[in-house]
């Protein structure tokens with residue numbers, strides 16, 4: 103698919119409704135390869151329970167139950183390189199069209215075992231003002247409504263009310279929103295749920 107055909111709906115979505123979705127950000131083959139790479143690394147014992155906050159590291163299963171592994175660009179496997187390259191293309195695209203002055207990305211794998219979730223939160227820590235855009239790409243094949251694990255996004259509705267949109271974690275789909283603006287949540291997943299989550303950062 104042409105680059106702009108994938109990237110443009112992301113920016114357009116952020117500007118018009120607060121978040122953007124691009125299906126086919128990764129092809130089916132790229133999803134399979136990256137999911138396999140995730141599983142290989144997890145089998146190798148590289149994943150850790152996710153912590154909350156970036157200062158005092160506490161593990162709180164009542165808040166989030168995913169296991170994560172940060173991607174290391176210098177030692178990226180081919181499937182990881184494909185993803186990081188595409189994210190870097192997106193950064194260039196955003197900088198050309200929106201002048202956000204994005205510098206780089208920090209990206210981690212996330213695996214939610216069955217029954218786990220991530221309660222409502224904002225992505226930007228008080229101590230890290232560099233995170234500008236959150237980007238989440240899903241690596242799940244044949245995800246069904248009954249599998250749960252939707253991304254719930256809280257949006258301002260009419261007259262100060264709140265609206266909730268839900269997004270299915272369908273393989274190859276990328277969701278993007280401003281890290282310091284949108285509160286969101288991962289609803290309990292009934293099946294193992296795989297993703298790569300990243301933040302596009304300014305200088």
Ligand code: OGA
Pocket residue numbers: 212220225238252253271286287288297299
């Ligand atoms: C996160 C997060 C959402 C998702 O990792 O901070 O909110 O849909 N992920 O995986």
Ligand code: MN
Pocket residue numbers: 223224225286
């Ligand atoms: Mn989040």
